[in-house]
Amino acid sequence: MTFSLRSRQVYLPGGPRPATVTVDGGRIAAVSDHDAPVAGPVTDLGPLSLLPGLVDTHVHVNEPGRTEWEGFATATRAAAAGGVTSIVDMPLNSLPPTTSVAALREKQAAARGQCHVDVGFWGGAVPGNAAELPALHEAGVFGFKSFLVDSGVPEFPPLDRAGLAEAFAAVDALFIVHAEDPARLGALSASRAYAEFLASRPPAAEVSAVDTALAVARESGTRLHILHLSAADALPALRRARADGMRVTAETCPHYLVLDAAAVPDGATEFKCCPPIRDAGNQDRLWGGLADGTIAIVVSDHSPSTPQLKRRDIGDFAAAWGGIASLQLGLPAVWTAARERGFTLADVVRWMSTGPAHLVGLHRKGRIAPGADADLVAFAPDETFVVDPAALHHRHPVTPYAARELSGVVHTTWLRGTVVADEPTGELLLREDVL
Template identity: 80%
Template sequence: MTFTLRSRQVYLPDGPRPATVTVHDGRIAALGPVDADCDEDLGDLVLLPGLVDTHVHVNEPGRTEWEGFATATRAAAAGGVTTIIDMPLNSLPPTTTVAALREKQAAATGKCWVDVGFWGGAIPGNAGQLPALHDAGVFGFKSFLADSGVPEFPPLDRDGLAAAFASVDALFVVHAEDPGHLRDTLASRAYPDFLASRPPVAEVAAVGTALSAAAAAGVRVHILHLSAADALPLLREAAAGGVRVTAETCPHYLTLDAHAVPDGATEFKCCPPIRDAVNQDGLWAGLADGTITVVVSDHSPSTPDLKRRESGDFAAAWGGIASLQVGLSAVWTEAQDRGFTLADVVRWMALGPADLVGLTRKGRIAVGADADLVAFAPDEPFVVDATALHHRHPVTPYAGAALRGVVHTTWLRGVPVGDTPHGTLLRRSEDR
């Protein structure tokens, strides 16, 4: 099948320009002048590459009541995300063996509205399993340095982290909070009480641990969901010294302010936590100077009862933000207000995540790339209606938020995403 799309702003890897995009058999076959004949003129809509979200907790199998492949991937497509990489928890079993990976792949088959890949998990005692998991196609390995929140995915200590790093030449992605700096949280409806229990020093110390271990082993390490801007100098210093390190942050850390979290609003709870506006400014500076290269959702929903919405107790509530469908709009709204461009957002949310995991045919509008495309109205305003989102549960801190930027159509490998899922399961390989 061949068809052509025309837009006055097509967001190419080197920036936006008017163009006509020719799609053939699911890939981009040519880029031509905007005045060429076409099948569909997008008018005032811009054409973006499909976003790549490398940090999504789908939770299926085992905790599908929390989310699931059908609901998560449909939400992704509605938000302009055409590829996700699923985290190895909070599914049961976690993706820490090849057998568990096969179980998860079986659970996902036929249910995905977007393309889906998988992370493996590094936990105490499974270093010997990691080479086989890597060969089976996972994109790398996630580990925690503090309690993950679920007993089947315990954290690694320094020796365990070193053992994992030494077991296989792979990309390791680390939840960096140091348990020695975390404090017990008493029952409270006040967000400042929860925030005080996870201070910035916990992230700084854990980032230092991960960087030291990566330098010793010579592996690639990626710091997940950085919320503490105080850790940025460590990352800059390590990169300058030759450590193969990258870092991400998330829409909630870039757009939400700790001082604005209402009492009992547990939909805002996540780990590491949403911090204050001064810290947020530091994260944006980290994006501006390239210390942070990736913005992804860390979509980690649960059932409403686990969020303790009735009691509003931050100590007891599950820590996770649901934002997969609104991340693009949230980041673009804030980025535009801060003087960044939509090309910046595309680099952080499409090209950067794709390059992180080696998906060279994703996250870009280029000849030979998959025709994963998004027709986007960057100036169109809307108010987030949580009940209208495709997430399994209508719980999100963005409910009622006034945002800009609406996804009108999403194409996955040249086919508009509609009522029938046609996503494929991805594996790490050299040719993608």
């Protein structure tokens, strides 16, 4: 079926302008002037902006094995409601973790027929599986995640420096690293005080681990991506590495750009994540990293668990699971903060759609251009809403954004030209060079 969408603000690769976007067979067939005559039905979006669907390359779906924490049906429904049309699932906290081809096949089988958006997969690099990595890469994962610190689950242990070097040498692939140095972490006993939790995971732990990852990548020439950067103190090392020509990128997350450690109430374990939410001065410097391109993308690190594991009953930051569920709220959260700092919606599209698609080589995603998938979002940037946890689609209504007023409302999400509704129509994605 051929149809067109018309908007005064279509976010194209060259910037926003009035345009008509024609869709045919699930792809964008043409981008025309706003008033150009086109074949087939036309929907005028009126005051709504038309964005490319967001691409979130950092999502923990947790299925199979821990589906009570989340799951493909609930996570992808939340994604679509937030304007996200493609996600890449992390290799943990599912059981089994995605550290072998057999485990990947289990995860793909669990996802098939449940997804409301398109879903790809990361592989995992853990001690002892370096020999598995080439086959897993050939099977279509987008790259490999490793931890330099305890992951929180025993089946996905961390790599030391030698293990990281062994993994990097095993396959020519994109490696994504959770960079915290366990030797720089402080002890944390039972505590309701967020300040004590924050002090136990200082910026020095991130800086040290980023330095380690950069040193190993420099020796091997590996393409490296630093996950969920929280500590702005690591930015100078990343800038130097990029200036030296290293293939290194970094991401941060909405909670690091929006939430402030000083405003986290004691006992409010819904705010716990690792690395942690830091102070406002640090946050300002992260925005500076986005402005100068040192940080390339913003993704959710959607890491949900059951309310019981968040230990909201006792408010103990030492005992609580560390993860924030924000897949549905990332776009309005980032847009609300970005516009206050003078950034544009085009910047947000670059950080949350085009950039993540480029990171993982999804060349038909993240842009409104002829030949691209018709993954589109009708978005009202000036509308506001108050976050009601009960209105969120992820499995458990736990969020640090509860009762916060945000700007930007997703009205409609199209996946390959079809409005995302109750029927799951998402496809499983493979790295494009193995298709």
